[in-house]
Amino acid sequence: MLPRILSQLDPRRRSAPANVTSARIRPEEAFFAIGDIHGCATHLNQLFGLLDEVAHGNEICVFLGDYIDRGPQSREVLLQLYELSQSRPDRVICLMGNHERMLLNFIDDPAGTGLGWLRNGGVATLTSFGIEVPEDAIHSGASVDLARQLEDALPKGLQEWLRVLPKHWSTGNMHCVHAAMSPNRPPEDQRGAVLLWGHPDFFSKPRTDGNIVVHGHTVVRRANLSGGRIALDTGAYLTGRLTAAHLMPGECRFLEARS
Incomplete structure (x- = not known):
């Protein structure tokens, strides 16, 4: 599992993972999705350690964008993700935020x-x-x-x-983007601006087509699954909490690195 190669971690600070069980979660293979990092390289390295502990061994890592700005370590985050994506392009997906x-x-x-x-x-x-x-x-x-x-x-x-950098990545009925997808359009017919910046109906109108959108961009108190959306931006640069989801058929496990 690739994060183990990179991680230089302090395993003392972590939160217990939360599990969501739902038959609606139907990826074709297990994967990790990582929320907005915003220049928090220390938290990213801690999070890699948590991923190592639960990985089955071959998960794809999908980073949901917003690697830079606001936090103090944007350069470090960019370099780390760039090198990671170059060394394992088959296992690492970095989306544009x-x-x-x-x-x-x-x-x-x-x-x-x-x-x-x-x-x-x-x-x-x-x-x-x-x-x-x-x-x-x-x-x-x-x-x-x-x-x-x-x-x-x-x-x-x-x-x-x-x-x-791509704006979306999909497996099964799971669709990873930075900000949002229009609930009024199928996943394959989305505007790039919506994927990057959001949509006015995204949080008010649940999807009814069986697809689930995994996203960051909008800060939430806790990562959650609701209305066909999995929200993963827990405001690392503000809260000291960087969150990922481990997504497997029928199950979503949230993992959180904390300062």
Whole structure:
């Protein structure tokens, strides 16, 4: 199981896993889904240890996006996931989150559409790459230079990897995305913006087609299965809790690394 290769963990801090049993959970194979990391590399390494303890030995690991911003270790998280996905592309799926999309928008148009990234956690990511951000960067025109510095700081191949991250991954009736799927459309007919940013009916209208959407993006107090949705973003950078789901036919087990 791949996380064991990476983990350098402190097994003392952990929470007891919770189990949800449901015949509706029908993946073709067991897999792990990992919620929004947001620059919390320490929690990610702790979580890998929990996955090791329950793994059957060949699970795919699906990361649901938002690896960067807000937390202090965005660089470390990106490098770790990039190296992991390159070494085992058959077992590691990294989805694009809206924060990865914002970073790329900043590189492409730092003085225009990408400027909002600095207001939404981008400063923490730049700082993690050793880039000093002026306090007035949003208004002073410094963003163009910051984008250049960021491109220079990204390791070879990493920007190209970010640009081709998929927006969804499916097995059986389980559909992993970053933010949401429209409950009004089948899984194979979804708009990319919805997968990254959400949908107004996602939480108010349960799916009725037997499919289950595994997602992050929206912070919840506890990971849960409800209305054809499995929510896994427990706000690691705010709460100190990073959550994953171990999904097997008929069963979902939540695992949580805590600080």
